[in-house]
Amino acid sequence: MRDPPRRGRVDASGAILALFGAALCLLVLLPVGWLVVFAFSDRKGHPTLANFRVLFTDNSFVDPLVTALGLAVSVSVICCLVAAPMGYIVARTDMPLRRAVRLLVMASFVTPPFLGAIAWELLAAPNSGLLNQLYRGATGAGPDFALFDIYTFKGLVFVVSCYTFPYVFVLVANALERIPADLEDASSMLGGGAAWTARRVTIPLALPALLAGALVAFLQTMTLFGSPAILALPAGFHTITTKIWSLFQYPPKPELAAAASLPLLLLTVGLLRAQAKILGRRGYAVVGGKSGIVRPVPLGGWKWLALALCLAVLCLSVFLPYAALFNAAFSRIPSQPLTLATFTLSHFRFVFQELSAPRLAIRNTFYLGLSAATCGTLLALVVASLTARGEALGTRALSFLATAPIAIPGITLGVGLFLAYTRGPVVLYGTLWILLLAYVTIELPAAYQQLQAAFRGVSSELEEASRVLGASRLATLRRVTAPILGPTLMATWCFIFVAVVRELSAAVILFTSETKPLSVLIFDLNESGDLAAISVLGLTMLVLTAGILVAANRIPGFTGGVRFRRF
Amino acid sequence: MRRHRVTRRQVLQGLGAAALTLPLLGRKAWGAAPAVSKVTPGLIESAKKEGQAVWYTAVDLPVAERLGKAFEAKYPGIPVRVERSGGERIFQRISQEYGSNIHAVDVVNSSDAAHFIVWKREGMLTPYVPEDVALHYPKEQQDPDGQFASWRVWLCVIGYNTKLVKQEEAPKSFKDLLDPRWSGKIVKGHPGYSGTILTATFQIARDVGWDYFEKLSKQKVMQVQSSADPPKKLALGERAIMADGNEYNLFQLKEKGDPVEIVYPTEGTPLIVGPTGVLKAAPHPNAARLFQSYLFSSEAQKLMVDFGGLRSFHALVKDKEGRKPLKEIKLMKDDPAAVEKQAEEIKAKYTSYFKV
Numbered sequence: 001m002r003d004p005p006r007r008g009r010v011d012a013s014g015a016i017l018a019l020f021g022a023a024l025c026l027l028v029l030l031p032v033g034w035l036v037v038f039a040f041s042d043r044k045g046h047p048t049l050a051n052f053r054v055l056f057t058d059n060s061f062v063d064p065l066v067t068a069l070g071l072a073v074s075v076s077v078i079c080c081l082v083a084a085p086m087g088y089i090v091a092r093t094d095m096p097l098r099r100a101v102r103l104l105v106m107a108s109f110v111t112p113p114f115l116g117a118i119a120w121e122l123l124a125a126p127n128s129g130l131l132n133q134l135y136r137g138a139t140g141a142g143p144d145f146a147l148f149d150i151y152t153f154k155g156l157v158f159v160v161s162c163y164t165f166p167y168v169f170v171l172v173a174n175a176l177e178r179i180p181a182d183l184e185d186a187s188s189m190l191g192g193g194a195a196w197t198a199r200r201v202t203i204p205l206a207l208p209a210l211l212a213g214a215l216v217a218f219l220q221t222m223t224l225f226g227s228p229a230i231l232a233l234p235a236g237f238h239t240i241t242t243k244i245w246s247l248f249q250y251p252p253k254p255e256l257a258a259a260a261s262l263p264l265l266l267l268t269v270g271l272l273r274a275q276a277k278i279l280g281r282r283g284y285a286v287v288g289g290k291s292g293i294v295r296p297v298p299l300g301g302w303k304w305l306a307l308a309l310c311l312a313v314l315c316l317s318v319f320l321p322y323a324a325l326f327n328a329a330f331s332r333i334p335s336q337p338l339t340l341a342t343f344t345l346s347h348f349r350f351v352f353q354e355l356s357a358p359r360l361a362i363r364n365t366f367y368l369g370l371s372a373a374t375c376g377t378l379l380a381l382v383v384a385s386l387t388a389r390g391e392a393l394g395t396r397a398l399s400f401l402a403t404a405p406i407a408i409p410g411i412t413l414g415v416g417l418f419l420a421y422t423r424g425p426v427v428l429y430g431t432l433w434i435l436l437l438a439y440v441t442i443e444l445p446a447a448y449q450q451l452q453a454a455f456r457g458v459s460s461e462l463e464e465a466s467r468v469l470g471a472s473r474l475a476t477l478r479r480v481t482a483p484i485l486g487p488t489l490m491a492t493w494c495f496i497f498v499a500v501v502r503e504l505s506a507a508v509i510l511f512t513s514e515t516k517p518l519s520v521l522i523f524d525l526n527e528s529g530d531l532a533a534i535s536v537l538g539l540t541m542l543v544l545t546a547g548i549l550v551a552a553n554r555i556p557g558f559t560g561g562v563r564f565r566r567f
Numbered sequence: 568m569r570r571h572r573v574t575r576r577q578v579l580q581g582l583g584a585a586a587l588t589l590p591l592l593g594r595k596a597w598g599a600a601p602a603v604s605k606v607t608p609g610l611i612e613s614a615k616k617e618g619q620a621v622w623y624t625a626v627d628l629p630v631a632e633r634l635g636k637a638f639e640a641k642y643p644g645i646p647v648r649v650e651r652s653g654g655e656r657i658f659q660r661i662s663q664e665y666g667s668n669i670h671a672v673d674v675v676n677s678s679d680a681a682h683f684i685v686w687k688r689e690g691m692l693t694p695y696v697p698e699d700v701a702l703h704y705p706k707e708q709q710d711p712d713g714q715f716a717s718w719r720v721w722l723c724v725i726g727y728n729t730k731l732v733k734q735e736e737a738p739k740s741f742k743d744l745l746d747p748r749w750s751g752k753i754v755k756g757h758p759g760y761s762g763t764i765l766t767a768t769f770q771i772a773r774d775v776g777w778d779y780f781e782k783l784s785k786q787k788v789m790q791v792q793s794s795a796d797p798p799k800k801l802a803l804g805e806r807a808i809m810a811d812g813n814e815y816n817l818f819q820l821k822e823k824g825d826p827v828e829i830v831y832p833t834e835g836t837p838l839i840v841g842p843t844g845v846l847k848a849a850p851h852p853n854a855a856r857l858f859q860s861y862l863f864s865s866e867a868q869k870l871m872v873d874f875g876g877l878r879s880f881h882a883l884v885k886d887k888e889g890r891k892p893l894k895e896i897k898l899m900k901d902d903p904a905a906v907e908k909q910a911e912e913i914k915a916k917y918t919s920y921f922k923v
Contacts, residue, residue: 060918060922125803125805126805127804127805127806127807128800128803128804128805143731151789232923233790233792233923234789234790234791235789235790236787236788236790236921236922236923237922237923238922238923242923246759246918246923248659249655249656249659249759249760249914250655250658250659250662250910251911252659252663333802333803333825334803335803335804335805350629350632354629354632354633354636355628355632355649356632356635356646356647356648356649357648357649357650360648422666422667427667427668429667429669430664430667430669430671512664512669512671513621513623513648513650513660513671513672514671524651524652525628527652527653527760527791527792527793527796528627528628528651528653528792528793528795528796529791529793529795529796529799529800530628530799531799531803533628
C-alpha cells in the first residue's frame, strides 16, 4: 500500500522506526558484533582466519555440524508429517475432544525439551528404562535385550521431535482456523467436492504456515542445546551446540565458539530468504473486512481413528513422559515402578526442605518469564506493524534485525552478550538484566514471525480505512490492528513465557549463582544424576507454568473469544 | 601439603613430593605459622549480621545441603546457599565471575586440589586457620600459609551392580574393564566436569598408561559428567559396571541396601583430596570464616563421614564400621602440582579418545 497524504498531523512513526531500530541494534548487533570480532581473532586479539581453518578441517568440528544438520532435517520432516494432519484434524474437523487435544499439545509445548529428554531417559534408557523393563518382563527377553535405546541418534531425533512438533502444530492449526469458509464455500458452489476443496483451497492457504513451521522446527533443533547434551553426550557424540558449549570448559575458547556459530547464521539467513521468496509470489490475505465462518468437516466414523492418532502422539510427548516423571518423583529409585512398597515422599522433602537453590531459581525464572514475555511481545508488535506494511529500506533492515537472532544458537548469543556486558560502560553480567536481554533477543524472531504472519493474514483494507479517516499509523495500530490481533498477541506472550521457562542454552553461559534459573538448576542436577529431584522440580515447574498460562488467557480482550470474524 | 598418612612408604613419598612442590605453594614455606582462629561470640554476631554464607562446592548435593542445614541449625539466621557443580565447572565458574569482578562466593571446596594452587597463586584466598585444623589435622594436610586445608578425602573406585554381575565375575582391575564382555555395560564420569575424574585420570594415566583409556574408549562407554553420577547409574541398573566414580556415593547406596559393590583395583586406587578455603573477596567474610570453622569441626566431619560416606583427616573422627580403612587399600599417589600443569593436556587427550 501507499501512505495516504498527511493532513497536518505529525506521524511519529519515523521517530518510532529510528528508536526501535536503535534498540534492535543494541539487542542484536552488539553481541553479534563481538562474536564476529572474536571469530576473526586469536587468543591475543590479533586478526586471523585460523579459527575457520580449524572449523572446516578438524573432524571434531565437522562431525558435530553434520550431525546437527541431519538431526534438524529429520526432526523438521517428522514434525511436519505429524503436526500438519493433527493441526488439520483439530482445526477443521468434528473430531471429539478437539479442545482437549489442543490443550495437551500445549502441555507438550510447555514441557522444556531437556525435561522431556530426561523423562525419556527414565522411559527408554536401554537397561533401566521403564518401557524396556516392562517389555523384558512381558516377553521374558534376556537382561541385555533393549527394545529402545534413547542414547542414540535415532533416540535423539525422536525426543527432539516430541517437543518440537507443537511449533508446527500451532502455526498450521492457527492458519487453518483463519481461513474463512466463504473461500471454501465458493469452491464447493463451483462444484468442488470436500477433498477437492481441501486440496485446492484449504491446503494451499495453509501451506505458508506449514513452511514456516518446518523452518522454525529446523532452526529450533539446530540451535537446541539441552536434549543433545542429555542424550548425545552419554552416547559419545556431539551436535554443534554441545560442541560450542564444550569450548567453554576451562580454559575457554570463545574465538572458536564464535567462529563455529557464524556458519549457522549464514545458513539461517539463506533459509529465511528462500522462505520469503516462496511466500512473496502469492497473496495470502485471508482475514478481510468481510468475513466467513469456519465450518468443521464431518469425519463420520473416521473421527475415532483421528482421535486415536492424536492420542498416540500425545502419549509419546505428554502422557508417558509425565507418568515417568511422576513415578520418579514418588518412587524410592527412579527406575523402580511405583508401588506401595517403593512409595516415598523423601524426594519432595529433599527438594523443598533441604535444597537451598529451588526457591531462588523458581523466582528468577518467573520474574524473567513475565518480563521477557511482556517486553518481547511489545517489541515484536511494533516491529511487525512497522515492517508488515512498509516497503522502505529501513523497515527491511528492521525486519532483518528482528529475525537475525533465530540463527544464533542461544549458547553463542549468551557468549556474545557475555562479551558485550562484562566490560564497560554497562556491566550487566551477574544481574537478571543480562538474562532478560538474552531471552528477549532469542525469542524476538519467533514472536516477530508470529505477529508478522498475523499482520500478513489481516488484509490491509481495515488499516487503510483507518488511515483514510485520518488516524496516524500508531493510532491505527492501537485502535484497529492490535484489537484484531488480540488473541495472537496473547498467544505470542504465552509463547515467549513458555520459551523462557524452556530456555537453557544462553542461560547456561550467563547465569551466576544468584541469577540461576530453574532450567540451569535442572541441568545441573542432571549432570550429577539426581533424577528424582529433577522430577519433583519438573512437575512443580509444569504446574506453575500452567497456572500462569491459564491466568493470562483469562485477561479480557485477549482471549480466544475475540475472533477476527467479528470485525 | 596434602599427603595422606597411610603407610610409611606413603609418608616418605609424600614428604618427597612435598619438598618438590613446596616452592609452588608458598614463598614463605614453613616460616611464620599463620594465626589460629577460634569461633568467638563476636564472630558469630558479625556472621549473623551478614545473614548468609555462599558455598561453592563439588561434594555431592545431598551431602552439601545436609551440611548447610546442620550449620544453619547450629547458627540460626545464617543459611548456607550451596552452589554445587563439578570441580572443573566450579573452577571455570569462579574464573568467569572473578573475571567480571563478581565476588559471590564465600567458601570454596573443589574435588581437584590443583585448583587451590592456582587460586593461591592468584591471591584469591585469605589465610584462615580454624582451631580444629591447627589442633587435629596433620600438618601436611594444611597449606603452610593457612589459606586452605584438606577438608575431605575419598577414592575414585570401580563399582558394579550386584544384580547384574556376580561377585566372582566382577572386574578386579582397570585392565579387566577392557574385556570385550563389558562392552556397552560401562558408565564413567568426565574429566572436563569432575575434579575427581580429572585427578583420577591423571593418576591412572601415570600408573597404568594412556593406552588403557584408548582401549576403554572402544568399549561403548556411557559417558556421564559428575563422578557422583556413575554410582547412581549403577543403582538404577542402567549400567552393570562403573569405570570410575565416587567411593562415597557407593558407600551411601550400599548402606541403604542398593545392589552396588565397590572394587579397589589391583593397580591401585586413585586418591582424591578436596581442600576448602575462604575467599579474600568473600561478600560475607565473617559468615565465611564461621562456616569454614564449622566445616572442619569434628561435628561436621562426622556428619560428612557417617552420612556422606567420605573420609576425614580429623584426628578425632573415625571411619564408620564396615567400611574398608584406607590403610588396607593400595592407593595411587596424588600430585596436585602435576595435575595443575597437565590439566589442559589431560582433558584434550581424553576428548581425543572418547569424542566428547
